[in-house]
Amino acid sequence: MKYRLSLICCIIILLPFVAISQQKIDLLILNKEYNQALLEIERQFATTPTVELYKKKGMVYQSLQEYQKALEAYTTGLQMDPDNVELLVQAAECFSILGNNTDAINFYKQAHNLSPQNLALTAKLGRVYINLKDYKSAYEAFSNIYAQDSSNVYWNKQLAYCAFRTFKREQASHLYEKVLEANPRDLGTYSNLIHTYNWKKEGNKIMETIGKGLELFPHSSELLLERAMYLYKTKRYGPAMVNFEKYLEVEKDPSYEMLMNIAISTYFAEYEKKALDRFNKLQQQNPNDPLVMYYQSLCYKKMKDYEKSEELMQWAIEGSTPNYVAEMYHHLGQILGQQRKFKESIAALEKSHELNPDKKEVLFEIATTYEEFNSNKTLALNYYRVYLEEVGGDGKNVIYALTRIDKLKEDLFFDE
Structure with missing residues (x-):
């Protein structure tokens, strides 16, 4: 009894000194x-090692970005007090920073179980779930937060992202709209909202959102590219080209893929010379890209330089993958036909149809080519018939084919 009273008295006497040392x-x-803080902590460890000292030691090492040493301090403190929420959270943050999200989750879960009403802790748990790409668990975490506090812009943004990744696109749109309403200068959220609208191809909303973003960020390469790409994907190539050029004014190091899209837009906007110049520059970056040679050929075809167009299309075919070859042979057949190389033209067109039987209109082109150069009109007649059998009543040139069949039959009858 006397020993216990003495111990209590010693603690009471030491408490003011401990408090002063902590301060x-x-x-x-x-x-x-x-x-100096670490030296003082070590000095106190020699006499009174406490959980609080381990926490402070961890905090110092975190400030020095020595996360492994901070983690050692926190986990040692947890051996003395396993249910210390603050130590669990700090240890979890160190695990997360070090890339060990699996252990971070376990520590955050322990802390969350001990303090389930701590929304900031729930949010940290949700962020680590996002890092692990466990979007379903992250969505649940941020949904629980939203049910208790729907006013926090940062947490709403995380929930919107998780909703998008778990295919709750309408909820994601609503949340991103709410985030932008509260914080219109959040540049990244404009792009995220645009992507949610893409799900239902809500073109008006996409363009409206891009417009609002550009009012605040007129030199944003990200938003300028979003607008150009939307126009490109919807095949409005003239406006796409103009907006790509605005994008180039602010983006000094565009990717090869973007330069390709810009060149293609320029071609389909019917600026063949300008497009050719852009494709020529792409060829300097990648001399063996068959897609570049393909479009170079088309540019020369539009400019009626059929020899150069033929040469490039041949090179494109030789270096291409099967997906492109049928279309390339189709263009090659047309290019050869323009040069009145009818035999070679028919061979290329037949090859195009062989590689892609769904290209039924090629049969019509073969028929017209045979009719133009071959004195034996039977071949043309047969291809017109094959064309009509293949397309039924849906072909673009059915009426013309029927008219030519009647005419060719008449000619063959008189020839006999």
Whole structure:
């Protein structure tokens, strides 16, 4: 009994000194005198090692970005007090920073179980789920937060992202709209909202959102590219070309893929010479890209330089993958036909149809080519018939084919 009373008396006597020492450490940390703080912590460890000292030691090492040492301090403190929420959270953050999200989740879960009403802790748990690409669990975490506090813009943004990744696109749109209403200068959210509208191809909303973003960020390469790409994907090539050029004014290092899209837009906007110049520059970057040679050929075809067009289309075919070859042979057949190389033209057109039997209109082109150069009109007649059998009543040139069949039959009858 006397021993216990003595121990209590000693603790009571030491408490003011411990408090003073703790204040000294806090002041050193506040003044960023981290080395002095560590020396004071070690000095106190020699007499009274406490959970609080391990927490402060971890905080100092975190401030120094020595996360492994911080983690060692926190986990040692947890051996003394396993249910210390603050230590669990700090250890989880160190695990997350070090890339160990699996252990971070376990520590955050322990802390969350001990303090389930702590929304900031729930949000941290949700962020680590996002890092692990476990979007379903992250969505549940941020949904629980939203049910209790729907006013926090940052948390709403996380929920919107998780809703999008779990295919709750309408909810994602609503949340992103709410985020932008509260914080219209959040540049990244404009792009995220645009992508949610893409799900239902809501073109008016997409263009409206891009427009609002550009009012605040007129030189945003990201938003300028979003507008150009939307126009490109919807095949409005003239406006796409103009907006791609605005994008180039602010983006000084565009990707090869973007330069390709710009060149293609220019071609389909019917600026063949300008497009050719852009494709020529692409060829300097990648001399063996068959798609570049393909479009170079088409540019020369539009400019009626059929020899150069033929040469490039041949090179494109030789270096291409099967997906492109049928279309390339189709164009090659047309290019050869323009040069009145009818035999070679028919061979290329037949090859195009062989590689892609769905290209039924090619049969019509073969028929007209045979009719133009071959004195034996039977071949043309047969191809017109094959064309009509293949397309039924849906072909673009059915009426013309029927008219030519009647005419060719008449000619063959008189020839006999």
